[in-house]
Amino acid sequence: MNLIKTPMALAIALVSTTPVTLAQDTSFTLEEVVVTATRRTTSVQDIPYNISALSGRTLKDSGATSLNDLTQLVPGLIAVDQGNDASVSNNLIMRGVNANNVGNQNILPGQIEPSVSTYLNDTPVYLSLRMADVERVEVLRGPQGTLYGSGSVGGTIRFIFNKPSLEESMLTVDSGLSSSSESDDLSYNVDVVGNVPISDNLALRVATGYEDKAGSVDYTDITTYATDGSVLGTVVDSTREVEDADSAETQYARVALLWDVNDDVEAVLSHHWQKNESDADSQVNLLDYEDRTNSNAVLGAGDFEANITSLEVKADLGFAELTSSTSVTNTELTARYNNPLYNVYFYGYAQIADTVTEGETESFTQEFRLVSQNDGPLSYIAGFYYNDFDTEMTINDWLGGIQGDFDTYNAYFQDRKTSFKDMAVFGEVSYQFTDEFQLTLGARAFDQEFTSNQYINFFAFSATLDDEFGNIGFNFAGDTGGFEKRTQDVSDQIFKVNMSYDLSEEHMLYFTWSEGFRHGGTNALPAGFVSDPSDLEYQSDEASNWEIGVKGTLGEGSMRYTATAFRIDWEKMQYDTFVGPALLPAVINGGDAVSEGIELEITAQLSEFLQVTTGYTFTDAEATEDAGPIMDGDTLPGISDHTFSVNLDYSQALGNNSELHYNFNGSYRSDFKTNFNNGMDDFGELSGFDIYNASLTWSQDKLTIGAFVRNLTDEEGLSGQVTRYGPGGFGGVAELDQAFLVPSRTIGLRVGYLFD
Numbered sequence: 001m002n003l004i005k006t007p008m009a010l011a012i013a014l015v016s017t018t019p020v021t022l023a024q025d026t027s028f029t030l031e032e033v034v035v036t037a038t039r040r041t042t043s044v045q046d047i048p049y050n051i052s053a054l055s056g057r058t059l060k061d062s063g064a065t066s067l068n069d070l071t072q073l074v075p076g077l078i079a080v081d082q083g084n085d086a087s088v089s090n091n092l093i094m095r096g097v098n099a100n101n102v103g104n105q106n107i108l109p110g111q112i113e114p115s116v117s118t119y120l121n122d123t124p125v126y127l128s129l130r131m132a133d134v135e136r137v138e139v140l141r142g143p144q145g146t147l148y149g150s151g152s153v154g155g156t157i158r159f160i161f162n163k164p165s166l167e168e169s170m171l172t173v174d175s176g177l178s179s180s181s182e183s184d185d186l187s188y189n190v191d192v193v194g195n196v197p198i199s200d201n202l203a204l205r206v207a208t209g210y211e212d213k214a215g216s217v218d219y220t221d222i223t224t225y226a227t228d229g230s231v232l233g234t235v236v237d238s239t240r241e242v243e244d245a246d247s248a249e250t251q252y253a254r255v256a257l258l259w260d261v262n263d264d265v266e267a268v269l270s271h272h273w274q275k276n277e278s279d280a281d282s283q284v285n286l287l288d289y290e291d292r293t294n295s296n297a298v299l300g301a302g303d304f305e306a307n308i309t310s311l312e313v314k315a316d317l318g319f320a321e322l323t324s325s326t327s328v329t330n331t332e333l334t335a336r337y338n339n340p341l342y343n344v345y346f347y348g349y350a351q352i353a354d355t356v357t358e359g360e361t362e363s364f365t366q367e368f369r370l371v372s373q374n375d376g377p378l379s380y381i382a383g384f385y386y387n388d389f390d391t392e393m394t395i396n397d398w399l400g401g402i403q404g405d406f407d408t409y410n411a412y413f414q415d416r417k418t419s420f421k422d423m424a425v426f427g428e429v430s431y432q433f434t435d436e437f438q439l440t441l442g443a444r445a446f447d448q449e450f451t452s453n454q455y456i457n458f459f460a461f462s463a464t465l466d467d468e469f470g471n472i473g474f475n476f477a478g479d480t481g482g483f484e485k486r487t488q489d490v491s492d493q494i495f496k497v498n499m500s501y502d503l504s505e506e507h508m509l510y511f512t513w514s515e516g517f518r519h520g521g522t523n524a525l526p527a528g529f530v531s532d533p534s535d536l537e538y539q540s541d542e543a544s545n546w547e548i549g550v551k552g553t554l555g556e557g558s559m560r561y562t563a564t565a566f567r568i569d570w571e572k573m574q575y576d577t578f579v580g581p582a583l584l585p586a587v588i589n590g591g592d593a594v595s596e597g598i599e600l601e602i603t604a605q606l607s608e609f610l611q612v613t614t615g616y617t618f619t620d621a622e623a624t625e626d627a628g629p630i631m632d633g634d635t636l637p638g639i640s641d642h643t644f645s646v647n648l649d650y651s652q653a654l655g656n657n658s659e660l661h662y663n664f665n666g667s668y669r670s671d672f673k674t675n676f677n678n679g680m681d682d683f684g685e686l687s688g689f690d691i692y693n694a695s696l697t698w699s700q701d702k703l704t705i706g707a708f709v710r711n712l713t714d715e716e717g718l719s720g721q722v723t724r725y726g727p728g729g730f731g732g733v734a735e736l737d738q739a740f741l742v743p744s745r746t747i748g749l750r751v752g753y754l755f756d
Contacts, residue, residue: 028605029557037138037158039147039371039381048438048500048510050549050564050599052139056162061649061663063695063708065131072667072691074139075615075645076599078638080720081742083282084248084302090114090126094141095568096595096621096639097154097543099575101675101682102720112576112587113518117144117151119158120272122325123310124365124387127274130252132191133207135162141599142545142566143516146426146442146496149385153516153543153570163268164203164258169196171755178748181714182292183244185214201260208253215244216292216744217282223297245280245299264316272308281337283722286684286737290716294738302335323369333359359393377432387422417453420519422446428496435502442496451487454524456584486522488537507552516543518574523586525579535579538587541572559604567596591627593636596620614646623676634676640669640688658700666692674721682723684737689717691742704752714745
């Protein structure tokens with residue numbers, strides 16, 4: 001199947017066969033959508049590649065408050081609904097570029113860099129953001145390496161916050177209360193946004209909120225340890241049940257100060273803080289997932305906290321705009337779970353390895369951009385980028401119960417530190433050869449240094465039988481492990497070619513060839529823990545993207561559309577795995593892969609009060625060569641062939657200056673596999689599912705009252721699968737397949753009020 005020709009023919013046919021009467025019979029014009037993804041303020045319809053933008057109003061009307069809600073509005077955007085642990089790791093997938101079972105990263109972030117980069121304004125960071133006071137979300141599909149650097153092999157998502165305003169003082173309070181069909185408790189949230197002009201050139205904006213999310217997963221086999229008696233620290237009860245265990249809390253605050261220095265210079269200083277606290281993981285047993293039960297021995301409680309401080313300064317130089325973006329980011333993570341590798345069993349008593357992990361990241365980012373503002377045919381973007389990113393993670397496995405409660409025995413300790421420095425120059429040059437035809441050339445040259453330091457220790461012990469009752473005494477017999485440091489330096493370049501031709505004032509034909517990449521690195525594994533020396537280092541992987549498409553407007557601006565065909569050749573794809581006799585975590589390179597498909601998106605203003613947006617994506621992504629356990633022809637993990645989304649908004653004017661607003665949105669994804677093949681861990685074949693949401697909102701002047709239903713049909717869709725472990729009898733460990741189940745039907749009320 002030639003995917004380049006097929007959607008192109010479809011798009012041209014769409015343009016050429018549109019009835020002329022559409023333009024004659026309609027007079028409803030869509031609002032212009034303006035974005036800054038190209039580093040210029042530009043209408044979405046004028047950007048010569050496939051980009052989606054969701055306004056803050058669209059997010060609010062659809063009830064989208066989390067990243068998983070966003071996947072239901074953007075066709076082709078896929079994520080595992082990890083529940084409480086969504087803040088830990090970015091598992092987003094676009095255009096089929098993925099080589100990991102992303103569901104397996106719910107407890108700890110993988111060592112591999114995500115394939116979709118995410119930005120909070122101009123700060124590159126991942127955060128399971130509560131989407132409050134967001135101006136818009138921009139979704140850039142395909143590799144974006146020239147402007148956005150490492151990690152943009154599948155695409156880039158930008159969350160743009162509302163800036164402080166010098167024009168008005170206001171305070172909004174929004175609150176919600178909801179009930180899930182699978183939970184005995186209520187969930188609630190409060191969001192407060194305030195804006196105040198301090199002077200003629202200073203303004204302050206504050207957004208803060210709190211969400212208490214009720215749990216819906218019952219843990220049926222929580223382990224109770226002996227603290228006295230015959231066997232100190234052993235399991236005496238593994239059947240204790242905790243209902244609705246996976247409750248969670250989210251707190252956030254964002255403060256932004258705008259200083260309008262003069263007519264030519266503007267500065268915005270902001271700080272974003274968010275903390276997520278969860279009582280347990282949200283995955284369920286795969287075999288009986290309808291019951292929403294979990295058989296893990298330990299509640300997977302976790303805490304995640306992020307602090308992001310940024311300063312953005314823009315100066316109008318006349319011929320160009322100069323922008324300086326500076327940010328400092330800190331994140332801290334604590335997670336607890338059961339590690340099956342170190343569970344041991346003596347005479348019918350089980351010793352459970354309780355694992356406590358702590359991690360911290362520190363990042364400094366500086367970017368300068370010069371964007372031309374001349375009216376001539378030549379325009380350009382030139383920039384400099386620097387990033388210094390450091391991480392440290394410690395993992396402690398304790399035998400005998402919960403660390404600190406009574407005597408415990410440390411079975412395994414790991415301290416992993418990484419340092420990544422990235423310095424780059426980048427730019428794009430565009431030339432408008434005619435009124436219809438333009439050409440853009442882009443490049444990024446970078447120098448990177450990746451260093452990993454790792455200390456690993458396995459503590460050896462012996463067990464002796466004290467008496468006839470089977471009392472166990474542990475005698476430490478020493479320890480074994482080691483320290484290792486490894487560094488990788490890389491200098492390289494990537495490029496981009498983009499061109500477009502205006503078929504008419506309403507329709508544009510475009511073509512893009514672009515490259516994206518993820519930085520390489522080292523696996524600092526101590527000597528004696530590696531069977532294959534090639535496992536000590538992994539190379540950058542690179543995606544070459546070819547796309548051709550058409551976009552435009554119909555019906556005198558009442559409808560806009562985008563149709564794109566793409567092919568991505570992915571070389572040396574990186575994936576997380578375990579290597580060596582001790583099965584230590586590492587990143588390695590697999591073989592090559594190809595992802596190709598089509599993307600269609602249409603927004604129509606069907607009447608003065610009714611707007612419909614619908615999108616469809618087809619993706620065919622597979623490995624193209626044998627590489628280790630990956631076989632030629634294997635479908636890439638987590639990729640659905642078909643995804644579809646629809647969003648309907650209808651407003652009805654009432655008397656007394658009031659209005660009713662109706663919203664209905666839905667999404668569908670087809671069947672998918674969670675890993676390459678059944679010879680690899682965590683492999684599963686999960687069925688497709690669809691989710692529908694609806695809301696009704698009444699507003700009058702400053703008051704808003706709404707009712708909503710999420711997952712209207714109470715669909716039991718599985719978005720990911722992992723393998724966990726538990727006691728398997730004397731001296732053994734039993735595998736237990738678990739999955740991530742989408743939230744059950746939730747019914748709620750929302751109330752908001754504007755003070756000004």
